[in-house]
Amino acid sequence: MNSPVEIPYQSFIKIDRNSNVAIYMQITNQLINAIQRGFLPVGTKLPGTRLLSKFLEVHRNTIVAVYDELFAQGWVESLPNKGTFIIGKNEEKPVDFNDINQINLKNYPKTTGFLFKTSNILDNPFEHSSCQFVFNDGIPDIRLTQIDQHSRIYSSILKRKAHKIGHYNQDGSEFFKKNLSQYLNLSRGLPISIDNLLITRSTEMSIYIVSEILLSKDDTVLIGALSYFSVNMIFQKAGVKIITIPIDNEGINVDEVREICKRQKIRMLYLTPHHHYPTTVTLSAQRRLELLNLANEFGFIILEDDYDYDFHYEKSPILPLASADTNGMVIYIGSFGKSLAPGFRTGFIVAPENLMTEMRKYLGIIDRQGDILMEHVLGEMIAEGEINRYLKKSVKIYQERRDYFIQLIQENLGNFLTFEKPSGGLAIWTEWQIPINLMQLSRNCAQNHLFIPKTLLYQNKELTAMRLGFGDLNFDEMEKSVEIFSKTVKTMVD
Incomplete structure (x- = not known):
C-alpha cells in the first residue's frame, strides 16, 4: 500500500481561501471525492495531522477537524498506535499516482451508462480561428462600448436600487419592461405595454420559445431561399416542413407566397424584413401590406425578426410589420443593446397578451432567474437617454x-x-x-x-x-x- 508521503495530496486538494465554505470542509469533500474515485484505495494510510497540515499549508487543528468529519461520515477508521486508514468497499485496482493528469482522465467516465437520442441538426455551425x-x-465592435460607464451604472444600481429589486421574477424587471415598451413605441411604432413584452437572452432563445409553442411536427414554415442558419436549425429540430421562397431586390416574393397558400396550409412565415439575412435587402412597403393581407386571409403567423433595426444610415428605418398589424398575426422579435458589450445585451418578444401568458411558462423553465440587475441597467440607460446618445455616436x-x-x-x-x-x-x-x-x-x-x-x-x-x-x-x-x-x-x- 502507498505510504502517506508517496501520495501527491497537493495535486487533488485545492483550497480556495476566498470561498464561503470552511477550509476543513473543502479538504474533507475533496478527500471523500478522491476515495470515491479510487485515488485513495481502501486500506490507504493517511498522513498524520502534522504532516498533512504541512503539505496543505493549513493549521494542524484544521486537519484534526477533517479527520473527525471523515470518521463521523464513515470513511476512515483510527487504529491505536497505527494511524488513520481508509475503510469501505473498493475493489478497483489502486491508481498509479505518477501522472495526476492521467488519473483525472482515467477515472471520469468517457460515456454514459444509458442510451439517449442524438441529433446532428443542432451541431454548432460556428468556427473559430487564431488568424490575425x-x-x-x-x-458590432465592442471596442466602441463605454464599458466603464456601463459598469458605473451597474454598480450604482446595486447600491441605490437593491431595495427595489426584491425577489427574482421570471417575467423580468418591471422597470426595464416599462422603459423598453415606451422605447419601442417611440422608435418602432409599436403601441404596446409591458403585458406584450417577454425578455429573453437572445434572438435564438426567442425563436426557440415561439417554435415550441406555435409549431408542431409536420407544420409548414416558409422562409427566404437564403436565410439565417441558426433559425433554420431551430425549425428543423421542431420537425416542421420548410419551404423556401425566392428573394429579389424588394425582399421575399409575395406572389410565390400567395400561390403556395392557395395549394396548402401554411403555419408560419419567417421574415427579416428590415435587412433580409443574408442579402441585406429591405422588404418594400407594398409587399409588407400584401403579406399582412395574406396572413389575415390564409391565417398564417408572421414571425418578424428585426435583428439589426438599430443600424440604419441614409434614411429613417421602415417601421416593422408588427406596427401595422391589427389582427394579431405578427410576432415581433428583436434584440436590445446589440451595440453594447455582450453582458449588456438582451432579446425580447412582442406579442398579444394571450400568447404572452403561454410564453412566460416556457421562459420560467429555461431562464427562470433571468438577470434583473442587468435589465435595470438597460432600463436606466433608456430612461436617461443614454442609449440614444450612444447609438447616435x-x-x-x-x-x-x-x-x-x-x-x-x-x-x-x-x-x-x-x-x-x-x-x-x-x-x-x-x-x-x-x-x-x-x-x-x-x-x-x-x-x-x-x-x-x-x-x-x-x-x-x-x-x-x-x-x-x-x-x-x-x-x-x-x-x-x-x-x-x-x-x-x-x-x-x-
Whole structure:
C-alpha cells in the first residue's frame, strides 16, 4: 500500500481561501471525492495531522477537524498506535499516482451508462480561428462600448436600487419592461405595454420559445431561399416542413407566397424584413401590406425578426410589420443593446397578451432567474437617454466604416464581384462574377492569416456569394484584411 508521503495530496486538494465554505470542509469533500474515485484505495494510510497540515499549508487543528468529519461520515477508521486508514468497499485496482493528469482522465467516465437520442441538426455551425484578421457576418465592435460607464451604472444600481429589486421574477424587471415598451413605441411604432413584452437572452432563445409553442411536427414554415442558419436549425429540430421562397431586390416574393397558400396550409412565415439575412435587402412597403393581407386571409403567423433595426444610415428605418398589424398575426422579435458589450445585451418578444401568458411558462423553465440587475441597467440607460446618445455616436462610426469598406472592396475586387450599398446593417452582400471555389478561397485566406467562416459562404449551381461584415473592423484592419483577400483571389484566378 502507498505510504502517506508517496501520495501527491497537493495535486487533488485545492483550497480556495476566498470561498464561503470552511477550509476543513473543502479538504474533507475533496478527500471523500478522491476515495470515491479510487485515488485513495481502501486500506490507504493517511498522513498524520502534522504532516498533512504541512503539505496543505493549513493549521494542524484544521486537519484534526477533517479527520473527525471523515470518521463521523464513515470513511476512515483510527487504529491505536497505527494511524488513520481508509475503510469501505473498493475493489478497483489502486491508481498509479505518477501522472495526476492521467488519473483525472482515467477515472471520469468517457460515456454514459444509458442510451439517449442524438441529433446532428443542432451541431454548432460556428468556427473559430487564431488568424490575425477575421471576416464575420456583421457584428458590432465592442471596442466602441463605454464599458466603464456601463459598469458605473451597474454598480450604482446595486447600491441605490437593491431595495427595489426584491425577489427574482421570471417575467423580468418591471422597470426595464416599462422603459423598453415606451422605447419601442417611440422608435418602432409599436403601441404596446409591458403585458406584450417577454425578455429573453437572445434572438435564438426567442425563436426557440415561439417554435415550441406555435409549431408542431409536420407544420409548414416558409422562409427566404437564403436565410439565417441558426433559425433554420431551430425549425428543423421542431420537425416542421420548410419551404423556401425566392428573394429579389424588394425582399421575399409575395406572389410565390400567395400561390403556395392557395395549394396548402401554411403555419408560419419567417421574415427579416428590415435587412433580409443574408442579402441585406429591405422588404418594400407594398409587399409588407400584401403579406399582412395574406396572413389575415390564409391565417398564417408572421414571425418578424428585426435583428439589426438599430443600424440604419441614409434614411429613417421602415417601421416593422408588427406596427401595422391589427389582427394579431405578427410576432415581433428583436434584440436590445446589440451595440453594447455582450453582458449588456438582451432579446425580447412582442406579442398579444394571450400568447404572452403561454410564453412566460416556457421562459420560467429555461431562464427562470433571468438577470434583473442587468435589465435595470438597460432600463436606466433608456430612461436617461443614454442609449440614444450612444447609438447616435456609434451609428456614425459604422456608417463611415461601411463607406470605407465598400470603397476598398470596389477598388480591389470590383472586377470580380458585385454588391449593392446597404442602407443599414453591419455587412454587405457580394455576388461573384467569376467561377471560384469559395471553400478553397477560405482555406487559402486562412493560410495568409485571414479567417472566413463557412457560414459566410453561399455557393450552389445558380449562386456564388458571400456576406462580409465590416462592423467590428477599424480602417487599418479593413485595409489589411481586404489586401489579403484580394491578393488571394487574384492568385486563384490567374
